[in-house]
Amino acid sequence: MTFTVLTAEFSHESNTFSRCPADLSAFEDRGISLGEAAIAERGEANTPIAGFLDIGRPAGWQVVHAISAAAQPSGPVTREAFDHIAGVIVDAAKAHRGAIDGVLLGLHGAMVTGFCEDGEGELLERLRAVLGRDVPIGITLDPHANVTRKMTELADIVVSYKTYPHVDVRETGRLAAGIMQRTMAGEIRPVTLRAERPMLEEVNGGRTDIGPMVERIAKAKAYEEEADVFAVSVNGGFGNADIAEVGPTVLVTCQGDHERHSAFAEALVEDMWQRRHDKVTPFLTVEEAVAEAAGYVATSGPLIIADYADNPGGGGYGDATGLLKGMIAADLKDACFGPIVDPEAAAELHRAKPGSTVSIRLGGKVDPEIGGGPLALTGTLLSLSDGDYVGDGPMMGGLHASWGPCAVLHVGDVEILVTTIRAQMNDLQQFRAFGIDPAAKRVVALKSMQHFRAAFEPIAGKVIVCDSGALCTPDLTKLPYRRARRPIFPLDA
Numbered sequence: 221m222t223f224t225v226l227t228a229e230f231s232h233e234s235n236t237f238s239r240c241p242a243d244l245s246a247f248e249d250r251g252i253s254l255g256e257a258a259i260a261e262r263g264e265a266n267t268p269i270a271g272f273l274d275i276g277r278p279a280g281w282q283v284v285h286a287i288s289a290a291a292q293p294s295g296p297v298t299r300e301a302f303d304h305i306a307g308v309i310v311d312a313a314k315a316h317r318g319a320i321d322g323v324l325l326g327l328h329g330a331m332v333t334g335f336c337e338d339g340e341g342e343l344l345e346r347l348r349a350v351l352g353r354d355v356p357i358g359i360t361l362d363p364h365a366n367v368t369r370k371m372t373e374l375a376d377i378v379v380s381y382k383t384y385p386h387v388d389v390r391e392t393g394r395l396a397a398g399i400m401q402r403t404m405a406g407e408i409r410p411v412t413l414r415a416e417r418p419m420l421e422e423v424n425g426g427r428t429d430i431g432p433m434v435e436r437i438a439k440a441k442a443y444e445e446e447a448d449v450f451a452v453s454v455n456g457g458f459g460n461a462d463i464a465e466v467g468p469t470v471l472v473t474c475q476g477d478h479e480r481h482s483a484f485a486e487a488l489v490e491d492m493w494q495r496r497h498d499k500v501t502p503f504l505t506v507e508e509a510v511a512e513a514a515g516y517v518a519t520s521g522p523l524i525i526a527d528y529a530d531n532p533g534g535g536g537y538g539d540a541t542g543l544l545k546g547m548i549a550a551d552l553k554d555a556c557f558g559p560i561v562d563p564e565a566a567a568e569l570h571r572a573k574p575g576s577t578v579s580i581r582l583g584g585k586v587d588p589e590i591g592g593g594p595l596a597l598t599g600t601l602l603s604l605s606d607g608d609y610v611g612d613g614p615m616m617g618g619l620h621a622s623w624g625p626c627a628v629l630h631v632g633d634v635e636i637l638v639t640t641i642r643a644q645m646n647d648l649q650q651f652r653a654f655g656i657d658p659a660a661k662r663v664v665a666l667k668s669m670q671h672f673r674a675a676f677e678p679i680a681g682k683v684i685v686c687d688s689g690a691l692c693t694p695d696l697t698k699l700p701y702r703r704a705r706r707p708i709f710p711l712d713a
Contacts (some may be wrong), residue, residue, distance in 0.1 A: 269391045271394035329371070332363055367381060378451070440470075513555070521659065523682050558656070
């Protein structure tokens, strides 16, 4: 039997403390593609749709792909953007109503909109209104999802990535699609069970390379081998979303003995609660990070300094200047820094000629109160570019992306990548495409929390992480929560 499956990708991680809403232009910056064009662009990369197709093609599915759309993490999604993108998906469901055997969606799980706290739940509700309860729906999620009750009630199959950095996105899509194939064929009737604890997020941000999450993921995979268990998802949550259902969850997509499966989920999430004080990542101050960089000898690769707190991948503005200011003041040699997201400065630099000496106010403009205000710098303009690149690392390999108009500015002995579009650094090509070879540097400073490790740890002599005090500071008690349910850790004793 040939099955017709509606697919789509719609992803946003919403930092509700950000001043920058995710409007339609934010999605256009990162890329919106429709139907077959989306499949051509994304169907062989580390994406959900690639995983769906890995199962769907040999099974002979008729795939109706509505849209692929994502924006960089930022403030909540505007109603206009949400209605437009969700509308494409819902319209595809209406157009094929009666013929659709299943739905597979590549989502994030931490989308907040200007009008509701649960973007994914809202999308699922709109789809159910068209398709009814009998059509199975499967979704893939980022493990930084804040998984709501509505999401697990309205989706039959929920599968989160198991790695951070997320190198298993395609593999997760494949797992979800395999469950969907068995469901449509009538072999299984999956539901997704959910367990939670009153925490803003898992204490280590869900790191899966070291720390207690390694053991939890191993237990999840082992339980997936049990009869009637199809997927186990261990979600660290996204604490920068001030919503009622923020926090970590464990999900079991299963059938059969629900009491037993729920007990397993409860035991895993209880482990997160019991180990809520067990931090594995030491965060340095800017001063400590710069001091270490000043004395670093690159015998086996550069020192990588990650500015965790200004991570655009968590909704940071990408324009915090504290770390860059410290590096320049210390006169660090043979260093690079990127990105500093400043559309105004990028445009100004594009009016100059490479090789010229330029003076500019750089960074710190979105909110000068956090992470440092603008820097008055004079340096040599090394290069200008439209910002386009193709990733070649474990996360972004084969995917086209852009910084928008960008420039490389040389100040002291620091090469600075100035960009227009906000994104975190997680692929070597994000430097190399613009003439900066991070592997050849002594010190590489970049804005990212964890995703950088997939591409940059292999070239690094050492990795350190600093808290510059910007929007994504790891100290969540500094943020002004209003909607999160209380009491909740770590806001309440």
